[in-house]
Amino acid sequence: MIAKDLSSGVERLGEMIAEASVIVPFTGAGISTECGIPDFRSPGGLWTRNRPINFDEFVISQEARDESWRRRFAMEPTFAAAKPGRGHRALASLYRSGKTPAIITQNIDNLHQASGFKPEDVVELHGNTTYARCIGCGKSFDLQWVRARFEEHGRAPDCSACDEPVKTATISFGQAMPEEEMRRATELSQTCDLFLAIGSSLVVWPAAGFPLMAKRNGAKLVIINREPTEQDDIADLVLRYDIGETLGPFVGN
Known part of the structure; x- marks a missing residue:
């Protein structure tokens, strides 16, 4: 059912939240745009300006690694300035209420942790861009460590333990999805x-399969996204409104 207006949609969402015992939010880039973090696919998004660097290319090419880190450092002021928005805070309220055991996210910005979720209760399907990791031994690195060596040597550094490449702790195109997550x-x-699908275009697989999985296992499905998705037809409630305005009334509840 597509909500005919924001007010009635929010009211119905509140009823569904009250009736539910176990609520699992699933978030995409749309929840973070009001925080100043641009999405990837929309007109003007990051991927319309820069071609994504495939994982295999990153592994074999020093030039690709250098470019990847140049892009990340260019985005640092944006990520550093971002604070949790109304959507993040509303979901953190559900988490504190005990109804939400964990959250699934496609986002890499660490804003769910900043809003109050314990790190172990944020299931990051596409990783996290706020730190780095060796692709060989898995050793973690602070971004400042990477930047200092990048600026000193003019090239992306390798791991101090095993000499394999170091990349942001994100999942790139062509890289295997994290098994535990x-x-x-x-x-x-x-x-x-x-199951609350929020701010996701639901076109990136296998992540887009989780709303379908929840629905097939008997859960009610709510989709909150400004644009239509391919799963709207199976949803119990669809709200095509601003995420902050839609979830704002649930902050602090």
Whole structure:
């Protein structure tokens, strides 16, 4: 059902939240745009300005690694200035209420953790851009460590432990999805009775399969996104309104 207006849609969403026992939110880039973080696919998005660097290209090419880190450092002021928005805070309220055991996210911006979710309860399908990791041994690095060496040597550094390349702790095109996160997302999707898909275009697989999985396992499905998605037809409620305005009334509840 597509909400005919914001007020009635928010009212129905509130009823569904009250009726639910286990609520699992699933978030995409749309929840963070009001925080100043641009999405990737929309007109003017990051991928319309820069071609994504494939994982295999990153591994074999020093030039690709250098360019990847130049882009990340250029975005640092944006990520550093971003604070949780109304959507993040509303979901953190659900989490504090005990109805939300964890959150599944496609986002890499760390804003759910900043809003009050424990890091272990944020299932990051596409990783996290606020730190770096060696693609060989998995050692973690602070971004400041990477930047200092990048500026000193003029090239992206390798791991101090095993000499393999270091990249942001994100999942790039062509890189395997994280097994533990996929397992947890599957479990959460199969055991909730209300699944909230928020700010996701639902076109990136396998992540887009989780709303379908929840629905097929008996959960009610709510989609909150400004633009239509391919899963609107199976949703119990669709709200095509600003995410902050839609979820704002639930902040602090």
